[in-house]
Amino acid sequence: MHFKETDLPGIGRKYWLHTRSGEHLVIVIHNDERRDLFHMESGDSPEELGDMVSLVTLDDDEARAVAAIVGGMTYKPTFQDEREVMLEGLLIEWLRIEPHSESIGRTIGELNIRQATGAVILAVVEKNRTKQFNPGPDYIFTAGATVVVAGERDQIKLLKQLLSNGRL
């Protein structure tokens, strides 16, 4: 894989990739942070650039979001908001135990999570970043912890309710 990098003084910087699948991708990062993604045709020979097929212009935010998706980074939770991953009906979500949540100080067994909701808790990451995989029934919820849960959409909805209200 080989990116050809060139300066475009007065405009920005250009990156050109001839992909293994035989297509040309040209990325121009403008000085004003705008990104242009060009899909180019091949010219007279496969290595040469031809005409433009399409162009997508992204601003700074969008470019970062796209980069994260393309790079596979959005699957990592950021511990600030919930992210969800869907696998044919099975949902994996990161839920945060809010400071006012009624489940704080209570255990998994006490709330009877598995029986009441059908969802399971796969792992918990505490506020201080210590991790606990497959926590047992005597695990006590703490404020600011992030809970990784798996289940169907409805089950997870119930679980959210249970965690925040302490009951269904």
Place this chain on the structure above:
Amino acid sequence: MDMLIFEVGIAVALITLTGLISAKLRFSVIPFYILIGMAVGPHAPQIGIVDLRFIESSEFIEFMGRLGILFLLFYLGLEFSVSRLMKSGKAILTGGMFYVGLNFASGLLLGWFMELPLKETLVVCGIMTSSSTAIVAKVLVDLKRTANPETEIIMGMIMFDDLFIAIHISILTGLVLSGATSFLSVLLVSLSALLFIVLFLIIGRKCIKYIDKALNIKSSELFLLTVMTLLFLVAGFSETLHVAEAIGALMMGLVLGESRHASRIEHQIMPFKDFFGAIFFFSFGLTIEPSTLGGAVGMTVIAVILTIASNYGAGMIAGRLSGMSPRASLNVGFTLVSRGEFSIIMANIGKAGGLMASIQSFAVLYVLILAVLGPILTKESPWIYSQYARLRKRMRGKETG
């Protein structure tokens, strides 16, 4: 009654309005800023409290325009570093040389044809040799051509052209502004100006470590103040050595362009460049009396034709040198046709040196025509090429058939 701020406000409003209209019409804004400046001024009417003559404020608008040149060239320097030019490759350097050579020669030709004196001829050469970086960069982005392989060549050649013009201006200021009369004293002033530039760039390069350290400032306010201090002191000091302040600003930009903080500086300077730059074009228009332009029409038309022809030639040569298709080569030549800020700076030097007034009128018409025609030629260059290719095919068909 002090109406200064209100008058400046009206000027800015006019500039903004024309800018919005020309953006809507998808034209380059620069010629429109000049046109609106020409439309108002001492000959314009006064409507109520809206004084379009800009009598009270003209001095201040002129000063803001002067700052505009400084910011435009400082920014240019940040973007166009000498090391980038060196890296850009031999094809671009040779192509750039052909470009500068052909355009300069067409200036000499025009001067000879119009029987202009030496100083005027050299100013005309400068006006005709300087492509507008601002217009070209904008047109390339607008036409979505930044991904094309010829874009590097175009911007590289412009960089070469700008640096050549910087040297030309410094020699010219020695000749035109210093008031030196004998050949020897002119030579001395020009050489010392050149020496100052070269020394400044070399020392600046050597000192960049220390400048980097000095610019390690967290507060954006103090950072900006430091950069401004460097810019204004160097630009102002250059003037005392008969190096135009604009070139001083460019030099400071070239030095800071090598700094680790270059992109932060660019970011902070950009709003100043945009604001004062627009006022610069407006204030240039303000100094023009439209009725005086008629006399320069003939000369301008010849100059425009010469420029297009020499750009076509230079584009073809530069394109061939770097293995471009004829179509891309035509793009190179036609994209570089736009003229703008540097030509005007050149004309201003002529004015400051008390050269023939017709040079000023020539510069206005020339820039106005090419600032409009340049982007159009750039846009239509693929169409022109296809017409040309068809014509050639037909000719060939006749020959063989």
